[in-house]
Amino acid sequence: MSSEAREWVFEYSSSKGVARLVLHSIADRVTDDKCVAWASLSDLGKRANASRTAVREALAALAKSGELESVGHLEGPKRSSVYRLPRTAAWLAKVAEARHADPDAYVEPPAQSDPVPALGEADEKDLRRYGIRPTPGTESDPSSHNRTGTESDPPRRNPTPRRAGIRPPHGTDSDPQNRSEPKVNRRYSSSGAAVLSAADWQVDPTSHTWARQQGHLDRLGEAGLRAADAKWRAHRGGHAPRPAGAWAADWRSWVAREHAPSRPNLYAVPGKNTVAPGGMTQAEAHTAALLAALGEPTGTEG
Known part of the structure; x- marks a missing residue:
């Protein structure tokens, strides 16, 4: 998930700057459709x-916007804080409901009126396999939990034990926590990004x-x-290289922003209303289309 x-986060979050990076980092750790990490x-x-102060300010801004909430009665490995993306959970529930009968159904963009699914006892029980458990002695008093995570931070030199929590045992910080999720578009710089x-x-x-x-x-069609x-x-x-x-x-x-093809034949050459020359391979036809779009000679002008 x-x-x-x-x-x-990419499509619908209104967050900016450090807050957006923090929200994306938490979203990268989401384990299920309830959007808990x-x-x-x-x-x-x-x-x-970013500094701890900047992260705290980002968490406060995200909480104020309603895009992030602290789940105070739960804690992660090494007493780390647990968060939930409520608007994301509402969106996923909306998509699942719309596509239950029709997998290709169009889903309206998220709205503030979309109901947020409740986080039930069964959901919290499932989270135990990711190292998320009720905070000892605070099940009946969620408000007493530290919402900023300042006192629950694990030491930076004390890494999470293997197979504890929802981080893959052999991955890096940017690995998906869902171990069944395929890793695509991954190249790493010397800094680990x-x-x-x-x-x-x-x-x-x-x-x-x-x-x-x-x-x-x-x-546009598949060809377009x-x-x-x-x-x-x-x-x-x-x-320059960028993250995926x-x-x-x-x-x-x-x-x-791409305009739909104005002619039925995608491979028509500018200035001529003719199809691509016979005998062209698919790769050559694609190349001709690219050169035509860029206004470069294709070699087929006659």
Whole structure:
């Protein structure tokens, strides 16, 4: 579920700056559709490259906006704080309900009126396998739990024991906590951040689902979407490497602005209303389409 939670942050969160990085870091640790995750101030500060004061201010701003809440009666490994993304949970519940009868149903964007699913005892019991348990002696008094996590931070030099909590036992900080979630678009710099070039980034299933759900696949067609992807890669080829999530957001923005083909044949050459020359391979046809879109000679002008 961490991929769906991260997608919500990219698409719908109103947070900015450090708050957005903190929210994304917590979303990356989400384990199920109730959108619960644990984190410490030191871990969030490391991920967001921010001070503890900045992280505390970000948590307060996120709580005020309603996009994050502290689950005070629960705690993670080493007494770390437990958080929930309520608006994300409401969105996932809305999507699941709409697609129960029709997997391809269009789902309206999130709204404040969307009900947030309750976090029941059965859900809290399931969280135990990720190291999230009731805070000792505070089950009946959630308000007494430290909501900022200042006193519950584990020492930075005392890492989480293997197989404790929801962090994969052999992964890095940016690994998905759901061990069944595939790792795609992963390249690591010397600092440990996941970065890669535009050419190496691959369209992930979430982005393809977004294109279909938002109507861009119907508007452009499969061929038009491939052409838009090729144009995006040509324009982004010289850019510095970025995290996979940043490329995904940039790719979606490009596709959303892409115009639908004005002629039935995608491979028509500018200035001529003819199809691609016979005998061209699919790769050559795609190349011709890309050069045509960029206004470059294709070698087929006659």
